[in-house]
Amino acid sequence: MKHSSQFAGRTIIVGIAGGIAAYKAAALVSRLRQEEAQVQVIMTRAARRFVSPLTFAALSHRPVLSDLFRDEPLGHVNLAHRAELIVVAPATYDLIGKVAHGLADDYLTTTIAASRAPVLFLPAMESQMYENPILQANKRALEELGYRFLAPERGRLASGREGLGRFPERETILKAIAAILQESALLTGWQILVTAGPTRERLDPMRCLSNRSSGRMGYALARAAREWGAEILLISGPTTLQPPPGVSFIGVESAEEMKDAVLKNAPAQDAILMAAAVADWRPARREAKKISKSGQDKLVLTLERTPDILQALGENKHPGQLLIGFAAETDELAAKARAKLTAKHLDLIVANELTRGDAGPEAETNIATLIYPDGKEENLPLQSKLALSREILRRMLGLRSA
Ligand code: CTP
Numbered sequence: 001m002k003h004s005s006q007f008a009g010r011t012i013i014v015g016i017a018g019g020i021a022a023y024k025a026a027a028l029v030s031r032l033r034q035e036e037a038q039v040q041v042i043m044t045r046a047a048r049r050f051v052s053p054l055t056f057a058a059l060s061h062r063p064v065l066s067d068l069f070r071d072e073p074l075g076h077v078n079l080a081h082r083a084e085l086i087v088v089a090p091a092t093y094d095l096i097g098k099v100a101h102g103l104a105d106d107y108l109t110t111t112i113a114a115s116r117a118p119v120l121f122l123p124a125m126e127s128q129m130y131e132n133p134i135l136q137a138n139k140r141a142l143e144e145l146g147y148r149f150l151a152p153e154r155g156r157l158a159s160g161r162e163g164l165g166r167f168p169e170r171e172t173i174l175k176a177i178a179a180i181l182q183e184s185a186l187l188t189g190w191q192i193l194v195t196a197g198p199t200r201e202r203l204d205p206m207r208c209l210s211n212r213s214s215g216r217m218g219y220a221l222a223r224a225a226r227e228w229g230a231e232i233l234l235i236s237g238p239t240t241l242q243p244p245p246g247v248s249f250i251g252v253e254s255a256e257e258m259k260d261a262v263l264k265n266a267p268a269q270d271a272i273l274m275a276a277a278v279a280d281w282r283p284a285r286r287e288a289k290k291i292s293k294s295g296q297d298k299l300v301l302t303l304e305r306t307p308d309i310l311q312a313l314g315e316n317k318h319p320g321q322l323l324i325g326f327a328a329e330t331d332e333l334a335a336k337a338r339a340k341l342t343a344k345h346l347d348l349i350v351a352n353e354l355t356r357g358d359a360g361p362e363a364e365t366n367i368a369t370l371i372y373p374d375g376k377e378e379n380l381p382l383q384s385k386l387a388l389s390r391e392i393l394r395r396m397l398g399l400r401s402a
Contacts, residue, residue, distance in 0.1 A: 006178040007035035013079065013086040013117075014039055015108040016056070018046020020158045021090035021124035021167035026051060028089055028170055030059045032177075040079060042066065042108045044095065065107050076107055080115035085180055088112075090124035090167055093135050099147070100138035116245050118180050118227060120148045122173065127163030144364065146223050146244070146386060150176045186397060188229035193269045194222045195262060197237035199255045201282035201306070204290050209303075211277050212361040215239030216385050217326070218275035222247050224389035233269075235261045237276060255279050255306035262309050271322040271396055274310045275350075277361065282306050314345030322399055324392070328352045328360065337371050347399050348372055350392060358382060370395060 012032060016025050032039050041056040042065045053064040065071045065079070088095065088108070095109070104113040112119055121142070123130060130152060139149055150173065153166040196218020200208045215236055222234040223244035232247040235258060243249040250265075252258045255278045266272060281303035291299065310325050317323055325346045327337040330353075337351035351369045354360050359367045359382065366388050370378040380391055 006181050007032060007037040009036065009038065010181055011038045011040070011082050011084050012177070013083045013111065013115075014041050014056075014060075015086060015088040015091075015095075015112070016041060016043045016047040016051070017088060017090055017092040017095040017108070018044055018048075018050060019090040019092045019124055020050060022047050022050040024124075024167045024170075025089045026055055026059055028087075028173055029056055031170060031174065033060060035174075040065065040083075042111060044106055044108050046092075046094075068105075068107050068110060071107065076111040077114050080111045080113075080117070083111075083115055083117040084184065085117055085177065086112060086115055086119045087122065087173075087177060088119065089122040089173070091121035092123075093125055093129045093132070096121060096123060096135060096138050096142070100141050118146075118148060118184060120150060120176060120180060122150050122152070122167065123165075124152050124167040125165050126157055126159055127161070127165045130163075130165045144384060144386065146227060148176075148180060183228055186228040187225055187393065190225070190230040190270045191233075191268055192225050192230045193233045193235065193262065193265055193272045194218050194225070195235045195258065195272075195274050195276035195278075195309075196222070197239040197241075198277050199237045199258055199279045199306075200253050201255065201279050202253075202286050203283045203301070204287040206290050209279060209282065210238075211279060213237070213239075213277035214362045215241050216362075216364065217366060217389070218273070219244060220385040221273050221275055221389040221392065224386055225393055228393065233265055235265070235276075237278075255282065255309070259307045259309045259312070263312060266313055266316070267318065269321060270400075271324065272313055273324045273392075273396075274313070275326050277328070278309060279306055308344075310344045310346070314343075317345065320400075322347045322396055324348045324350065324396060326350045326352065328354050330354045334369060334371065334377060337369070341371055341373060346373070348392075348395060368392075 014029050016022050039060040041060050056064045104110040153168050154164045155166045157163050157165050197215035198211045198213040200210045202208045219241045222232050226232045226246050234247050235250045250261045252261055284302040284304040323346045327340050329336050333351050337349045341349040349371050358365050366385050367382040368380050
């Protein structure tokens with residue numbers, strides 16, 4: 001298979017950690033060079049015990065980086081900036097644990113910390129280590145943050161035992177690398193607005209009405225679209241999440257504030273994804289003083305409607321602009337979502353069940369039905385919100401080219 005179109009001229013860092021599979025990384029580096037990629041190898045101290053840096057320097061046609069204090073101090077920052085992809089092959093139990101916990105004490109871990117490029121880990125180790133719940137938890141935490149993993153293969157391991165943990169075949173690795181490099185430019189040139197989180201509607205200086213939205217779905221969409229090269233504006237209600245790196249951010253509180261920020265920025269967008277759980281109602285009066293319970297057995301609140309932001313966007317969307325809405329329902333999911341799709345002039349609606357514990361506002365995972373204006377319905381399986389985001393973005397790309 002010929003991959004040269006994907007690899008030629010691309011800057012790829014190959015990080016080598018100290019595992020026996022380090023010798024197999026030599027063949028990978030050699031192949032990437034043959035495909036005309038610019039390869040920079042970084043080795044950990046332990047990796048140098050397995051394979052000589054000279055091997056990798058000869059194969060990559062560049063000195064190997066390893067010592068943070070001797071090899072080009074601060075080089076890791078520039079390098080991290082230039083890299084289009086970091087492949088850690090093999091990724092050891094220790095290295096995955098370090099990155100997952102924010103430790104960075106050598107050339108490879110500091111480069112990973114300083115880079116915004118996609119990172120692909122290739123774990124290779126004995127199966128007991130690979131299946132260890134600590135490794136698995138670290139892997140999940142990293143995946144949640146957008147780091148990629150290529151699963152090891154089953155077969156004969158260094159110990160002689162059979163199990164899951166073998167370094168994958170070179171062609172499998174090249175395919176995974178090619179896919180990531182290709183994805184990283186899928187949304188180049190797109191300007192996308194994503195809304196996320198709940199809104200908070202004040203009742204008095206202390207109290208407010210809000211909802212259980214965590215912001216996870218919107219933040220995952222913003223992260224995934226940024227990773228694919230889009231310029232992102234994330235407008236979010238209050239959450240505990242950090243905006244993903246490289247994303248412009250506006251924090252808002254109420255539906256009214258979100259409306260102002262969204263409508264002001266809407267005309268410049270190629271696509272708008274309204275993942276925010278905008279409150280539909282707000283207290284009709286916002287009390288200047290804290291409401292006291294003394295002398296009151298009951299409190300009757302009068303609520304009024306908030307502005308429907310998505311409705312306004314649908315009525316004013318410019319030709320070619322894509323509008324994607326979300327609907328969370330406890331019942332009649334598809335029918336209600338379809339009605340919103342039509343009423344709000346959407347190009348796609350993502351319908352979520354509110355009745356499952358493993359999906360919905362606070363969960364790490366989600367299950368969705370995608371509904372299109374032509375009536376088509378697509379059921380997506382339960383997956384992480386980041387993986388679901390990539391599925392939604394793929395469909396969005398399909399809508400543009402349709
Ligand atoms: N939305 C919005 N402005 C609002 C309320 C909702 O832009 N004031 C957006 C949400 O971000 C979401 C979609 O509209 O993309 C949800 O539609 P909505 O009609 O609000 O659904 P629900 O409030 O969930 O349901 P219902 O109308 O059935 O109460």
